[in-house]
Each structure stands twice: as structure tokens, then as C-alpha cells.
Amino acid sequence: MANLNPDLLEALRRAATxxxxxxxxxxxxxxxxxxxYQNQLLREAVAKYGSEKxxxxxxxxxATSLHVKxxxxxxGHPDAAVWLSKNGAEYGLCQIYRNEPWHYELRPEAVDHGCPRMYADPTQDPRMRN
Incomplete structure (x- = not known):
């Protein structure tokens, strides 16, 4: 859990408990x-999916990965992701991409307002554009 945003780590700990x-x-x-490592994952994904797109x-x-930041x-484990999809907003933890039910980010405003609408996948997220 090294190098994670401390607020994200605290929200994860509360949710995990x-x-x-x-x-x-x-x-x-x-x-x-x-x-x-992120660049290695990207190279592997290009090889797997056949194109950068x-x-x-x-x-x-x-440069754009929220994991790198x-x-x-x-x-992990589908039951944990299901639990978090139902309860995550209470901790400010939100699924961001519909195609990645395992990917969560801290959105503190979700505690009061619910998680934001999900993007279909990262290509729809304006933060992912260089």
C-alpha cells in the first residue's frame, strides 16, 4: 500500500473493516x-489487444495513470468488488469505469452525493488524454 494517497488508504481501511x-x-x-511498470503493462496490453487504441x-x-499517481x-475477488460497488460511496470509493469493476478511486464528494456516472472505459475519461 506504499505510495497511495493517504486519504484513499484510510477510506480503503475503513471499507475493508x-x-x-x-x-x-x-x-x-x-x-x-x-x-x-505501468509502461510494461501498456506494452503487454498492446501485444494482447493488437493496437494502442x-x-x-x-x-x-x-503519464495519465491514476495508479502511478x-x-x-x-x-480483488469478485465478492469484494460487488460489496464495494454497493457500499463504496459511503467511504468515497467509486468505480470509475464500467468495463473495470475492480478499479476504484477516491471521490470524497460521493459520501454526500453518490458516485459520479461511470465512463464506459478509460478512453471516455478526459483525464486519460495526454
Whole structure:
């Protein structure tokens, strides 16, 4: 959990504690990533999907990745992601992309107003444009 935004980490800890009370165990599959690792993931996605355009639906560049900035986590185990999709706004934790039910970011305003509308995938997110 090194290099994560402290507010994100605190929200995750609170959510994980409450999820555990419901019998759900959280696993953070991916938190902060180095730029080099993010670039490696992008190269692998290009090889897998056949183009940079298609890979961009799944993997951001190091310059735009919220993981590189310490502002995003990927939650493991489907039951944990389901729990967080139902309860995350209470902690300010929101799923951002419809195609990535594991990807969560801190949106403190969600506590009072609910999570923002999801993007279909990262290519629709204006933050992902260089």
C-alpha cells in the first residue's frame, strides 16, 4: 500500500473493516505502480489487444495513470468488488469505469452525493488524454 494517497488508504481501511464484518475480505491486487511498470503493462496490453487504441480501453499511459499517481486501486475477488460497488460511496470509493469493476478511486464528494456516472472505459475519461 506504499505510495497511495493517504486519504484513499484510510477510506480503503475503513471499507475493508466494515466489509470484514459482512464476511468479505478485501484484496488490493494493484495499488501504486511505478511509471516503468505501468509502461510494461501498456506494452503487454498492446501485444494482447493488437493496437494502442484498443489497449487504451484497459491500460493507461504512465503519464495519465491514476495508479502511478497513487490515486487508484484494483480490488480483488469478485465478492469484494460487488460489496464495494454497493457500499463504496459511503467511504468515497467509486468505480470509475464500467468495463473495470475492480478499479476504484477516491471521490470524497460521493459520501454526500453518490458516485459520479461511470465512463464506459478509460478512453471516455478526459483525464486519460495526454
Amino acid at each position: 466494515d466489509a470484514a464484518n459482512d464476511g468479505i475480505k478485501f484484496y488490493v491486487n494493484s495499488g501504486w505502480r511505478s511509471p516503468a 484498443e489497449a487504451a480501453r484497459w491500460v493507461a499511459t504512465a 497513487g490515486e487508484a486501486v484494483d480490488i
